[in-house]
Amino acid sequence: MEQLVNQITALKEEITTWNGGDAETFRIKYLGTKGLVKTIMGEMKNVAVENKKEAGQLLNEFKIFTEAKFEDLKAATLDSPLTTHDEIDLTLPGDSLPLGSRHPISLVKNKIISIFQRLGFAVAEGPEIEDDFHNFSALNLPENHPARDMQDTFYISQNPDWLLRTHTSSVQVREMQKGKLPIRIICPGRVYRNETISARAHCFFHQVEGLYIAENVSFADLKQTLYFFVQEMFGKDVKVRFRPSYFPFTEPSAEMDISCLICGGTGCNVCKYTGWVEILGCGMVHPNVLDNCGIDSNKYTGFAFGMGIERITMLKYQIKDLRLFSENDQRFLKQFTSAV
Numbered sequence: 001m002e003q004l005v006n007q008i009t010a011l012k013e014e015i016t017t018w019n020g021g022d023a024e025t026f027r028i029k030y031l032g033t034k035g036l037v038k039t040i041m042g043e044m045k046n047v048a049v050e051n052k053k054e055a056g057q058l059l060n061e062f063k064i065f066t067e068a069k070f071e072d073l074k075a076a077t078l079d080s081p082l083t084t085h086d087e088i089d090l091t092l093p094g095d096s097l098p099l100g101s102r103h104p105i106s107l108v109k110n111k112i113i114s115i116f117q118r119l120g121f122a123v124a125e126g127p128e129i130e131d132d133f134h135n136f137s138a139l140n141l142p143e144n145h146p147a148r149d150m151q152d153t154f155y156i157s158q159n160p161d162w163l164l165r166t167h168t169s170s171v172q173v174r175e176m177q178k179g180k181l182p183i184r185i186i187c188p189g190r191v192y193r194n195e196t197i198s199a200r201a202h203c204f205f206h207q208v209e210g211l212y213i214a215e216n217v218s219f220a221d222l223k224q225t226l227y228f229f230v231q232e233m234f235g236k237d238v239k240v241r242f243r244p245s246y247f248p249f250t251e252p253s254a255e256m257d258i259s260c261l262i263c264g265g266t267g268c269n270v271c272k273y274t275g276w277v278e279i280l281g282c283g284m285v286h287p288n289v290l291d292n293c294g295i296d297s298n299k300y301t302g303f304a305f306g307m308g309i310e311r312i313t314m315l316k317y318q319i320k321d322l323r324l325f326s327e328n329d330q331r332f333l334k335q336f337t338s339a340v
Contacts, residue, residue, distance in 0.1 A: 023073035124185040126171035132161035134170040139249040152194040164192035176293035182214035206309040213302030222303035250283025280307035
Protein backbone atom coordinates (compact mmCIF):
# COMPACT_ATOMS: atom_id res chain seq x y z
CA MET A 1 0.00 0.00 0.00
CA GLU A 2 2.84 2.37 0.90
CA GLN A 3 4.48 1.72 -2.44
CA LEU A 4 1.25 2.58 -4.26
CA VAL A 5 0.94 5.84 -2.35
CA ASN A 6 4.50 6.80 -3.25
CA GLN A 7 3.88 6.05 -6.95
CA ILE A 8 0.73 8.18 -7.04
CA THR A 9 2.46 11.06 -5.20
CA ALA A 10 5.33 11.03 -7.69
CA LEU A 11 2.97 10.94 -10.70
CA LYS A 12 0.88 13.81 -9.31
CA GLU A 13 4.00 15.94 -8.99
CA GLU A 14 5.00 15.03 -12.56
CA ILE A 15 1.54 15.88 -13.87
CA THR A 16 1.40 19.17 -11.96
CA THR A 17 4.64 20.35 -13.55
CA TRP A 18 3.86 18.90 -17.02
CA ASN A 19 5.65 20.58 -19.89
CA GLY A 20 6.14 17.63 -22.18
CA GLY A 21 3.88 18.76 -25.04
CA ASP A 22 0.32 19.44 -26.06
CA ALA A 23 -2.90 18.00 -24.66
CA GLU A 24 -2.91 15.05 -27.06
CA THR A 25 0.59 14.01 -26.02
CA PHE A 26 -0.50 14.21 -22.38
CA ARG A 27 -3.57 12.09 -23.06
CA ILE A 28 -1.59 9.36 -24.79
CA LYS A 29 1.01 9.19 -22.00
CA TYR A 30 -1.36 9.19 -19.03
CA LEU A 31 -4.91 8.39 -20.19
CA GLY A 32 -4.35 6.25 -23.26
CA THR A 33 -5.03 2.51 -23.46
CA LYS A 34 -1.40 1.92 -22.49
CA GLY A 35 -1.09 5.03 -20.32
CA LEU A 36 0.27 5.35 -16.81
CA VAL A 37 -3.16 5.71 -15.21
CA LYS A 38 -4.28 2.36 -16.54
CA THR A 39 -0.96 0.81 -15.55
CA ILE A 40 -1.18 1.98 -11.96
CA MET A 41 -4.81 0.89 -11.79
CA GLY A 42 -3.47 -2.59 -12.44
CA GLU A 43 -1.58 -2.42 -9.12
CA MET A 44 -4.91 -2.90 -7.33
CA LYS A 45 -4.47 -6.66 -7.58
CA ASN A 46 -1.34 -6.46 -5.39
CA VAL A 47 -3.03 -4.56 -2.52
CA ALA A 48 -4.02 -6.49 0.59
CA VAL A 49 -7.73 -7.17 1.04
CA GLU A 50 -8.08 -4.95 4.09
CA ASN A 51 -6.55 -1.98 2.16
CA LYS A 52 -8.49 -2.37 -1.10
CA LYS A 53 -11.21 0.16 -0.19
CA GLU A 54 -8.67 2.86 0.70
CA ALA A 55 -6.58 2.05 -2.37
CA GLY A 56 -9.63 2.20 -4.66
CA GLN A 57 -10.50 5.69 -3.41
CA LEU A 58 -6.91 6.82 -3.86
CA LEU A 59 -6.72 5.49 -7.42
CA ASN A 60 -10.07 7.02 -8.35
CA GLU A 61 -8.97 10.44 -7.03
CA PHE A 62 -5.76 10.12 -9.02
CA LYS A 63 -7.69 9.37 -12.22
CA ILE A 64 -9.97 12.38 -11.67
CA PHE A 65 -6.93 14.55 -10.99
CA THR A 66 -5.28 13.43 -14.23
CA GLU A 67 -8.44 13.97 -16.32
CA ALA A 68 -8.84 17.47 -14.86
CA LYS A 69 -5.28 18.33 -15.88
CA PHE A 70 -6.03 17.05 -19.43
CA GLU A 71 -9.13 19.27 -19.68
CA ASP A 72 -7.08 22.29 -18.54
CA LEU A 73 -4.51 21.61 -21.24
CA LYS A 74 -7.25 21.35 -23.91
CA ALA A 75 -8.84 24.61 -22.77
CA ALA A 76 -5.47 26.37 -22.85
CA THR A 77 -4.90 25.15 -26.40
CA LEU A 78 -8.28 26.45 -27.59
CA ASP A 79 -7.91 29.81 -25.86
CA SER A 80 -4.40 30.52 -27.14
CA PRO A 81 -4.21 32.62 -30.33
CA LEU A 82 -2.95 30.77 -33.40
CA THR A 83 -0.71 33.61 -34.38
CA THR A 84 0.25 37.00 -33.10
CA HIS A 85 0.01 40.21 -35.08
CA ASP A 86 3.76 40.22 -35.43
CA GLU A 87 3.67 36.84 -37.19
CA ILE A 88 1.23 37.96 -39.94
CA ASP A 89 2.83 39.36 -43.07
CA LEU A 90 0.17 41.61 -44.57
CA THR A 91 2.25 42.13 -47.71
CA LEU A 92 1.84 38.51 -48.83
CA PRO A 93 -0.60 37.93 -51.73
CA GLY A 94 -3.90 36.23 -50.98
CA ASP A 95 -4.72 32.66 -51.88
CA SER A 96 -5.19 32.32 -55.61
CA LEU A 97 -8.60 31.29 -56.91
CA PRO A 98 -8.56 28.48 -59.49
CA LEU A 99 -9.74 29.48 -62.94
CA GLY A 100 -12.93 27.65 -63.87
CA SER A 101 -14.30 26.92 -67.32
CA ARG A 102 -17.58 26.41 -69.06
CA HIS A 103 -18.81 22.86 -69.46
CA PRO A 104 -18.07 21.47 -72.96
CA ILE A 105 -21.83 21.04 -73.53
CA SER A 106 -22.36 24.73 -72.77
CA LEU A 107 -19.47 25.71 -75.03
CA VAL A 108 -20.90 23.84 -78.00
CA LYS A 109 -24.48 24.92 -77.28
CA ASN A 110 -23.42 28.57 -77.26
CA LYS A 111 -21.48 28.04 -80.50
CA ILE A 112 -24.54 26.48 -82.19
CA ILE A 113 -26.77 29.33 -81.02
CA SER A 114 -24.27 31.90 -82.26
CA ILE A 115 -24.15 30.32 -85.73
CA PHE A 116 -27.92 30.23 -86.19
CA GLN A 117 -28.42 33.70 -84.72
CA ARG A 118 -26.29 35.01 -87.57
CA LEU A 119 -28.88 33.49 -89.91
CA GLY A 120 -31.71 35.31 -88.13
CA PHE A 121 -32.87 32.52 -85.81
CA ALA A 122 -34.17 33.55 -82.38
CA VAL A 123 -33.86 31.38 -79.26
CA ALA A 124 -37.06 29.89 -77.81
CA GLU A 125 -37.36 27.85 -74.61
CA GLY A 126 -40.11 25.87 -72.92
CA PRO A 127 -40.89 23.62 -69.94
CA GLU A 128 -39.12 20.29 -69.43
CA ILE A 129 -42.32 18.72 -68.05
CA GLU A 130 -44.83 18.53 -70.91
CA ASP A 131 -48.34 17.28 -71.62
CA ASP A 132 -49.09 14.63 -74.21
CA PHE A 133 -50.45 17.10 -76.78
CA HIS A 134 -47.34 19.27 -77.05
CA ASN A 135 -44.89 16.37 -76.88
CA PHE A 136 -46.69 13.91 -79.16
CA SER A 137 -50.19 14.56 -80.52
CA ALA A 138 -49.53 17.96 -82.09
CA LEU A 139 -46.48 16.50 -83.85
CA ASN A 140 -48.51 14.00 -85.88
CA LEU A 141 -48.08 11.32 -83.18
CA PRO A 142 -51.64 10.54 -82.01
CA GLU A 143 -52.32 8.10 -79.19
CA ASN A 144 -51.30 4.49 -80.01
CA HIS A 145 -49.25 5.65 -83.02
CA PRO A 146 -46.45 3.08 -83.54
CA ALA A 147 -43.84 5.82 -83.97
CA ARG A 148 -44.17 6.59 -80.26
CA ASP A 149 -42.20 3.41 -79.63
CA MET A 150 -39.16 5.23 -81.05
CA GLN A 151 -39.03 7.23 -77.80
CA ASP A 152 -39.19 5.28 -74.53
CA THR A 153 -40.66 7.92 -72.26
CA PHE A 154 -40.58 8.90 -68.57
CA TYR A 155 -44.24 9.45 -67.63
CA ILE A 156 -44.99 11.43 -64.48
CA SER A 157 -48.76 10.84 -64.46
CA GLN A 158 -51.50 9.54 -66.73
CA ASN A 159 -55.06 10.62 -67.51
CA PRO A 160 -54.06 13.31 -68.21
CA ASP A 161 -50.59 12.34 -69.37
CA TRP A 162 -47.64 14.39 -68.14
CA LEU A 163 -44.08 13.41 -68.99
CA LEU A 164 -40.49 14.56 -69.17
CA ARG A 165 -40.17 15.90 -72.70
CA THR A 166 -38.45 13.59 -75.15
CA HIS A 167 -37.42 16.39 -77.53
CA THR A 168 -37.55 20.16 -77.74
CA SER A 169 -40.07 19.92 -80.59
CA SER A 170 -42.65 20.71 -77.91
CA VAL A 171 -41.22 24.23 -77.78
CA GLN A 172 -41.79 24.54 -81.54
CA VAL A 173 -45.44 23.58 -81.05
CA ARG A 174 -45.87 26.28 -78.41
CA GLU A 175 -44.32 28.87 -80.71
CA MET A 176 -46.48 27.83 -83.67
CA GLN A 177 -49.62 28.09 -81.52
CA LYS A 178 -48.87 31.77 -80.94
CA GLY A 179 -49.67 32.36 -84.61
CA LYS A 180 -46.96 34.96 -85.15
CA LEU A 181 -45.60 34.25 -88.64
CA PRO A 182 -43.04 33.91 -90.07
CA ILE A 183 -41.26 31.78 -87.45
CA ARG A 184 -37.51 31.32 -87.36
CA ILE A 185 -36.36 29.81 -84.06
CA ILE A 186 -33.94 27.37 -82.48
CA CYS A 187 -34.89 25.51 -79.31
CA PRO A 188 -31.99 24.40 -77.07
CA GLY A 189 -32.66 22.39 -73.93
CA ARG A 190 -32.44 19.19 -71.93
CA VAL A 191 -34.56 16.17 -72.89
CA TYR A 192 -35.17 12.76 -71.33
CA ARG A 193 -35.58 9.21 -72.63
CA ASN A 194 -35.53 5.87 -70.87
CA GLU A 195 -32.27 4.69 -72.42
CA THR A 196 -29.70 2.26 -71.09
CA ILE A 197 -26.71 4.36 -70.04
CA SER A 198 -23.60 3.57 -72.07
CA ALA A 199 -20.72 5.26 -73.87
CA ARG A 200 -23.14 6.31 -76.65
CA ALA A 201 -26.46 6.88 -74.81
CA HIS A 202 -27.85 8.39 -71.61
CA CYS A 203 -31.25 8.83 -69.95
CA PHE A 204 -30.94 12.60 -70.41
CA PHE A 205 -29.15 14.65 -73.04
CA HIS A 206 -29.32 18.04 -74.74
CA GLN A 207 -30.81 19.05 -78.04
CA VAL A 208 -30.98 22.02 -80.34
CA GLU A 209 -33.93 21.95 -82.71
CA GLY A 210 -34.64 24.50 -85.42
CA LEU A 211 -37.83 25.64 -87.14
CA TYR A 212 -38.45 27.99 -90.05
CA ILE A 213 -42.00 28.60 -91.29
CA ALA A 214 -42.93 31.15 -93.95
CA GLU A 215 -44.32 31.24 -97.46
CA ASN A 216 -42.45 29.31 -100.16
CA VAL A 217 -39.91 27.64 -97.87
CA SER A 218 -38.27 24.71 -99.67
CA PHE A 219 -35.96 21.79 -99.00
CA ALA A 220 -33.23 23.75 -100.76
CA ASP A 221 -33.49 26.39 -98.02
CA LEU A 222 -33.07 23.65 -95.43
CA LYS A 223 -29.97 22.21 -97.12
CA GLN A 224 -28.25 25.56 -97.49
CA THR A 225 -28.96 26.41 -93.85
CA LEU A 226 -27.42 23.17 -92.67
CA TYR A 227 -24.47 23.44 -95.06
CA PHE A 228 -23.66 26.81 -93.50
CA PHE A 229 -23.94 25.38 -89.98
CA VAL A 230 -21.61 22.45 -90.67
CA GLN A 231 -18.94 24.64 -92.26
CA GLU A 232 -19.03 27.12 -89.39
CA MET A 233 -18.93 24.39 -86.74
CA PHE A 234 -16.47 21.90 -88.25
CA GLY A 235 -14.65 23.77 -91.02
CA LYS A 236 -14.86 24.23 -94.76
CA ASP A 237 -13.35 20.86 -95.68
CA VAL A 238 -16.03 18.69 -94.06
CA LYS A 239 -18.17 16.76 -96.53
CA VAL A 240 -21.94 16.46 -96.12
CA ARG A 241 -24.53 13.99 -97.35
CA PHE A 242 -28.29 13.57 -96.87
CA ARG A 243 -30.02 10.18 -96.55
CA PRO A 244 -33.80 9.63 -96.78
CA SER A 245 -35.32 8.82 -93.41
CA TYR A 246 -38.62 8.82 -91.52
CA PHE A 247 -39.90 11.22 -88.86
CA PRO A 248 -43.63 11.52 -88.18
CA PHE A 249 -43.52 15.31 -87.97
CA THR A 250 -41.67 15.98 -91.24
CA GLU A 251 -42.24 14.89 -94.84
CA PRO A 252 -39.97 14.43 -96.74
CA SER A 253 -37.40 13.63 -94.04
CA ALA A 254 -33.66 13.08 -94.07
CA GLU A 255 -30.69 12.38 -91.86
CA MET A 256 -27.56 14.41 -92.42
CA ASP A 257 -24.08 12.87 -92.17
CA ILE A 258 -20.67 14.49 -92.19
CA SER A 259 -17.35 12.91 -93.06
CA CYS A 260 -15.71 11.44 -89.96
CA LEU A 261 -13.47 14.01 -88.30
CA ILE A 262 -11.39 11.37 -86.52
CA CYS A 263 -10.30 9.26 -89.50
CA GLY A 264 -10.88 11.84 -92.22
CA GLY A 265 -13.36 9.57 -93.98
CA THR A 266 -11.04 6.57 -94.34
CA GLY A 267 -12.94 4.47 -91.80
CA CYS A 268 -12.58 3.85 -88.05
CA ASN A 269 -14.54 2.36 -85.14
CA VAL A 270 -16.24 5.70 -84.43
CA CYS A 271 -17.82 5.87 -87.89
CA LYS A 272 -18.13 2.07 -88.01
CA TYR A 273 -15.69 2.06 -90.94
CA THR A 274 -18.12 3.89 -93.22
CA GLY A 275 -16.31 7.23 -93.21
CA TRP A 276 -19.57 9.01 -92.26
CA VAL A 277 -21.13 10.07 -88.95
CA GLU A 278 -24.78 11.07 -88.51
CA ILE A 279 -25.21 14.41 -86.73
CA LEU A 280 -28.88 15.40 -87.14
CA GLY A 281 -32.32 14.67 -88.54
CA CYS A 282 -34.32 17.13 -90.63
CA GLY A 283 -37.17 17.56 -93.10
CA MET A 284 -40.07 19.68 -94.27
CA VAL A 285 -42.70 20.26 -91.58
CA HIS A 286 -45.60 17.84 -92.08
CA PRO A 287 -48.87 19.60 -93.13
CA ASN A 288 -50.67 17.84 -90.27
CA VAL A 289 -48.38 19.53 -87.76
CA LEU A 290 -49.11 22.94 -89.24
CA ASP A 291 -52.86 22.27 -89.15
CA ASN A 292 -52.69 20.99 -85.55
CA CYS A 293 -51.07 24.28 -84.52
CA GLY A 294 -53.55 26.49 -86.37
CA ILE A 295 -51.33 27.37 -89.36
CA ASP A 296 -52.71 27.21 -92.92
CA SER A 297 -50.73 24.39 -94.54
CA ASN A 298 -51.90 25.48 -98.00
CA LYS A 299 -50.25 28.87 -97.59
CA TYR A 300 -47.23 28.19 -95.40
CA THR A 301 -44.42 25.65 -95.51
CA GLY A 302 -41.43 25.17 -93.32
CA PHE A 303 -38.48 23.04 -92.38
CA ALA A 304 -37.29 21.63 -89.08
CA PHE A 305 -34.12 19.97 -87.84
CA GLY A 306 -32.82 18.59 -84.57
CA MET A 307 -29.41 17.58 -83.28
CA GLY A 308 -27.97 16.22 -80.05
CA ILE A 309 -25.46 18.61 -78.53
CA GLU A 310 -23.54 15.70 -77.00
CA ARG A 311 -23.05 14.16 -80.45
CA ILE A 312 -21.72 17.44 -81.85
CA THR A 313 -19.45 17.91 -78.82
CA MET A 314 -18.04 14.40 -79.11
CA LEU A 315 -17.18 14.97 -82.74
CA LYS A 316 -15.74 18.44 -82.24
CA TYR A 317 -13.49 17.49 -79.31
CA GLN A 318 -13.06 13.79 -80.26
CA ILE A 319 -14.59 12.48 -77.01
CA LYS A 320 -15.45 8.78 -77.15
CA ASP A 321 -17.58 8.32 -73.99
CA LEU A 322 -20.78 10.30 -73.53
CA ARG A 323 -20.87 9.54 -69.79
CA LEU A 324 -17.94 11.89 -69.20
CA PHE A 325 -20.25 14.87 -69.67
CA SER A 326 -22.27 14.09 -66.54
CA GLU A 327 -19.66 12.57 -64.19
CA ASN A 328 -18.31 15.97 -63.04
CA ASP A 329 -14.73 14.69 -63.17
CA GLN A 330 -12.42 17.69 -62.73
CA ARG A 331 -9.64 15.97 -64.68
CA PHE A 332 -11.94 15.92 -67.73
CA LEU A 333 -13.50 19.36 -67.30
CA LYS A 334 -10.17 21.18 -66.76
CA GLN A 335 -9.17 20.31 -70.32
CA PHE A 336 -11.64 22.92 -71.55
CA THR A 337 -10.28 25.84 -69.50
CA SER A 338 -8.63 27.41 -72.52
CA ALA A 339 -11.90 27.23 -74.44
CA VAL A 340 -13.68 29.79 -72.19
